[in-house]
Amino acid sequence: MGTCHDRTRFHVLKVIFLACVFLLAAIASTLSKNSAKSPNHKKIVGPNACAECHKVETEVWKKTHHFTTFKKMPRSKEARKIADKLKIKRIKSESLCLTCHFTTRIKKKKKKPIAGISCESCHSAGKDWEKVHSGFSGKTEKTESKTEEAARWKKVDKLGMIRPAAVYDLAKNCYSCHVVPQEKLVNVGKHPAGSSFELVSWSQGEVRHNLWYSKGKNKKASSDRKRILYVTGLAVELETALRAVAVATKSKSYAFKMALRADAARKKMKRVASSIPQAGEIAAIAELGYSAGLKLNNKKALTVAADRIAAKALAMIEKYDGSTFGGVDSMIPNENKYKGKPAK
Numbered sequence: 001m002g003t004c005h006d007r008t009r010f011h012v013l014k015v016i017f018l019a020c021v022f023l024l025a026a027i028a029s030t031l032s033k034n035s036a037k038s039p040n041h042k043k044i045v046g047p048n049a050c051a052e053c054h055k056v057e058t059e060v061w062k063k064t065h066h067f068t069t070f071k072k073m074p075r076s077k078e079a080r081k082i083a084d085k086l087k088i089k090r091i092k093s094e095s096l097c098l099t100c101h102f103t104t105r106i107k108k109k110k111k112k113p114i115a116g117i118s119c120e121s122c123h124s125a126g127k128d129w130e131k132v133h134s135g136f137s138g139k140t141e142k143t144e145s146k147t148e149e150a151a152r153w154k155k156v157d158k159l160g161m162i163r164p165a166a167v168y169d170l171a172k173n174c175y176s177c178h179v180v181p182q183e184k185l186v187n188v189g190k191h192p193a194g195s196s197f198e199l200v201s202w203s204q205g206e207v208r209h210n211l212w213y214s215k216g217k218n219k220k221a222s223s224d225r226k227r228i229l230y231v232t233g234l235a236v237e238l239e240t241a242l243r244a245v246a247v248a249t250k251s252k253s254y255a256f257k258m259a260l261r262a263d264a265a266r267k268k269m270k271r272v273a274s275s276i277p278q279a280g281e282i283a284a285i286a287e288l289g290y291s292a293g294l295k296l297n298n299k300k301a302l303t304v305a306a307d308r309i310a311a312k313a314l315a316m317i318e319k320y321d322g323s324t325f326g327g328v329d330s331m332i333p334n335e336n337k338y339k340g341k342p343a344k
């Protein structure tokens with residue numbers, strides 16, 4: 001009898017144990033999906049390596065603020081003022097500033113800035129995927145089969161490359177810099193709390209470099225893609241703002257600015273949801289925006305809401321291609337609102 005009882009108990013424990021393992025795995029996978037993807041400094045190949053093949057894209061990049069900030073920012077009076085308030089001596093060796101203003105590589109165990117915000121700040125560090133993405137599976141563009149091509153892109157995605165198709169990851173990347181979640185940097189350093197960012201207008205102006213597949217013609221994003229960019233961008237805006245409110249500890253400028261940002265984003269999301277009533281994921285995102293109070297000491301609820309928004313945004317992108325999202329067209333900024341002029 002004893003053995004039978006023990007065996008049942010063992011079985012129950014095993015089930016509980018397995019359930020825990022699955023739960024932990026699920027938590028770990030959402031965590032990795034939700035964390036900002038700062039590129040791995042050890043795996044940066046640098047923009048010159050990309051330029052060997054992507055010459056025209058590199059020329060366009062060199063005309064953007066992302067390129068010019070490398071030389072300009074550390075020399076600016078504004079930067080010195082911020083650094084002085086935070087008692088920072090050398091901006092280019094201060095990792096707080098490095099994460100958002102530069103591409104850094106580890107050299108002799110030290111982080112060394114090698115460029116401004118460059119290819120790998122947005123497409124992720126290239127060391128692991130660079131050869132694979134351009135290798136045509138060991139064949140040529142003409143002889144690689146469709147199946148081999150699909151397998152190559154799948155492999156490249158696994159190796160961490162962020163491709164134009166991965167709209168959520170791209171948006172996360174922009175927002176990891178364009179919202180500034182460092183309370184002290186904002187309250188004490190008086191650094192801007194972020195940009196008035198919006199994904200369509202900020203990606204289709206000076207930043208746009210859709211030149212590769214169109215053989216040098218800088219192609220506009222299609223109207224379906226713009227809808228996906230717009231809605232995904234707004235979801236990530238809301239997610240990021242909630243996370244920024246979650247880490248606020250003082251009732252000062254940082255907390256107010258982030259709470260205002262989150263409130264504006266959820267209001268806009270509500271309007272988007274009512275203009276695309278058929279997409280349940282969008283309605284859920286809007287509702288989640290109101291599920292946690294925008295106040296100090298509310299980290300847990302705000303983080304849960306942000307995690308759920310992330311999951312819904314990913315599900316939305318999986319399911320829709322934008323063709324049925326015409327309801328938002330009137331909300332999408334038009335060309336005269338784009339940030340900077342796109343290169344020809």
Ligand code: HEC
Nearest residue numbers: 045049050052053054119120123126130133134163164165
């Ligand atoms: C040896 C040449 C070469 C180098 C170096 C190179 N690329 Fe590419 N890249 C290519 C080719 C070829 C393609 C298109 C592959 C195809 O048509 O299937 C491509 C495509 C891309 C795409 C579009 C992917 C997509 O989903 O369609 C991106 C983004 C990209 N490269 C970024 C980079 C970045 C960033 C670097 C530097 C880290 C880099 N490339 C270095 C040759 C190169």
Ligand code: HEC
Nearest residue numbers: 073076078079082096097100177178179180181192194195
């Ligand atoms: C979380 C990302 C982030 C961090 C960390 C950060 N910045 Fe910025 N910084 C930005 C963004 C984004 C802008 C552009 C804001 C806008 O759109 O107006 C900016 C703008 C600036 C500007 C004004 C524009 C310019 O480039 O001249 C200065 C100066 C500046 N940052 C200095 C610093 C210094 C110094 C540090 C380190 C103490 C630092 N930043 C840390 C993201 C960041």
Ligand code: HEC
Nearest residue numbers: 050054057058061117118119122164210211212213214221
């Ligand atoms: C600020 C972030 C950012 C930077 C920096 C950046 N990219 Fe991109 N890249 C993107 C986005 C976003 C897209 C998709 C744009 C769209 O849908 O309109 C893209 C698209 C591409 C494509 C596909 C173009 C096509 O014809 O469809 C290639 C290739 C590429 N990038 C290469 C590069 C290279 C090489 C560099 C560095 C010289 C670089 N990117 C720098 C964000 C960036």
Ligand code: HEC
Nearest residue numbers: 065069073099100101117121170173174177202203207339
């Ligand atoms: C690694 C951090 C980082 C990432 C990632 C990033 N940016 Fe930026 N971006 C900055 C900083 C910092 C500035 C301000 C540079 C300056 O003016 O000195 C900036 C400036 C810009 C500007 C110029 C704004 C102006 O004042 O005219 C545009 C447009 C822009 N970013 C779009 C994007 C888009 C779109 C993405 C994502 C596809 C993106 N950025 C990703 C850090 C980043």
